[in-house]
Amino acid sequence: MLSINRYRTGFLLAVLAPALLHSQLPANGTHGAVSSMQDSASELSVVVGKSVLLECALPIERVALGLGGIAEAVAVSPKEVLVNGKAAGETTLILWEKGDNREFFTVVVRPGVTAANDRLDVIRRELKSELPGQDVKVRGENGAIFLSGTVSDLTSSERAVQIASVGGKVVNLLNVQVPAAESQILLKVVFASVDRSKSKELGINLFSTGFGNVIGAVTTGQFSPPTILGDGTANLSNDLNLFAFLPGMNLGGTLKALETKGLVEILAEPNVLAQNGRQGSFLAGGEYPYPVVQGGATGSGPTVTIQFKEYGIRLNFIPTLTPRGTIRLQVAPEVSELNFTNAVTISGFEVPAISVRRVRTEIELDKGQSFAIGGLLDNRETETFQKVPFLSSVPVLGKFFQSIDRTKSNTELIVIVTPQIVQPMPAGAPLPQPPFDQPFLPHSNVPMQNPEPAPETTGHTQAPAVVPVEKLIESMKPEQPLTIDNGYGATSGGSFGGGGGSAPSAPQ
Secondary structure: OEEEEEEOOEEEEEEEOHHHHHHOOOOOOOOOOOOHHHOOEEEEEEEOOOEEEEEOOOOEEEEEEOOOOOEEEEEEEOOEEEEEEOOOEEEEEEEEEOOOEEEEEEEEEEOOHHHHHHHHHHHHHHHHHHOOOOEEEEEEEOOEEEEEEEEOOHHHHHHHHHHHHHHOEEEEEEEEEOOOOOOEEEEEEEEEEEEEEEEEEEEEEEEEEEEOOEEEEEOOOOOOOOEEOOOOOEEOOOOOOEEEEEOOOOEEEEEEEEEEEEEEEEEEOOEEEEEOOOOEEEEEEEEEEEEEEEOOOOOOOOEEEEEEEEEEEEEEEEEEEOOOOOEEEEEEEEEEEEEEEEEEEEOOEEEEEEEEEEOOEEEEEOOOOOEEEEEEEEEEEEEEEEEOOOHHHOOOHHHHHEEEEEEEEEEEEEEEEEEEEEOOOOOOOOOOOOOOOOOOOOOOOOOOOOOOOOHHHHOOOOOOOEEEHHHHHHHOOOOOOOEEEOOOOEEEOOOOEEOOOOOOOOOO
16 A cells, blocks of 8 residues: 655655565464565665655564665654655665564665756756767666767767766767768889999919910919910910910910999889878889798608799888878888899709898878988998919019909989878779870770669669768778788788789799
8 A cells, every 4th residue: 555645855655564564474374574584675766855754564663774875764653764865876774663573675766857957967068068069969867878969070979978978877879970081192102222333353364385395374363364275275265355475485465454334223103092091012023932941741851842032112101191181101111132142052942132121110291292211322342352472572563463353332222202192083084194105006996894874773872971870980990901812822911013923832
């Protein structure tokens, strides 16, 4: 039986407990509470600032309340207890009735409607102040705060959640306007490499085919002298600059005086396009094979397999747009080439070395600005001097018994980067073509593409203006890396290569 009364102190709910008490009576019909083994707690709900009146069937001898800061229990009559809500929370109320009967109550104090509305009003004011012009609706229920409406971007959604979280658990039901496509960043890189070399060789070889009844030759050993045969003839096997022979004296000489100059220029200008925050790479070169020895099965010898190593002009970079409007670049250009001078021979295979010039750095540029991010100047000089002992020390004539080989090399490398923000070409615009001195082949009469279908037959729908925030976040996650099967093992990445090739691997 429930009776509801109104008093000035608030809304009072009188609970008549005989029915509850009789439901817990033992089989003999004795009045009062059941034994301690059958004690159970009933839930008692009250609002902050309100009161609940408990009316018991038997007189009350004692009252105990767990937390006095949450609720207050006052015995207003021998059979009535008034419970006042003071703060939101839970506590326990125990009543001892006459005859040692006990009643347990779980007192749940809920926030008042006015306080909850005040908290929501504060959140609404902050959202309106921080996100002006954006439609964000706030609703509270059972201690949770529901956000709905539409915001302009993910930053506004995150800020709205942070503001609403001060009022309790937040359920984000916001929609986000579909953002524009990510900016495309074009990186222009210039590789300029100049290798200069200069060598100078000077040497003399003297030989005799019978001068003074002596057959022989005098040489420093650096340049091959003529070969003197048993019949007194000389066999010349080397390319010479000057050769002199006196038949009457059977005396001759060879003079080698060569000067060589070499110039090698490498200039590459790769242009690589990448999305904001995504990696782009470029490779112009090739892959050379090299043997790898692997252990064979039990009782069999080792197995030689072929693997490949890339070389050439490589560029890896990650562009990122900053809030300042600049472009931050993580860039790693590299120039490598095969070096057979330092090659090694393993099991009959000649494996070349690789000469590498590499730069790895992080810079920040404005749109269209350029930086020389790396420069290398390498000057080397090698001189080899050989002479015949004693004879080379004779004044004037000693020069004929000396040889000199002097080599100078000069290497310069510079890398210049220029980032630009670009937009795709409009549909239907003419595509740029490289200039040709002569007209190129005429177009085929066979159409290379189907005619554009009508809009109503394509099956495509208009892109939505807004999407749920969780769907937009899911669409912005990076895709799986591209996997390319190049015939000798799948590789992953987003690189572009040209100007080289490689052969498939095969066991030897």
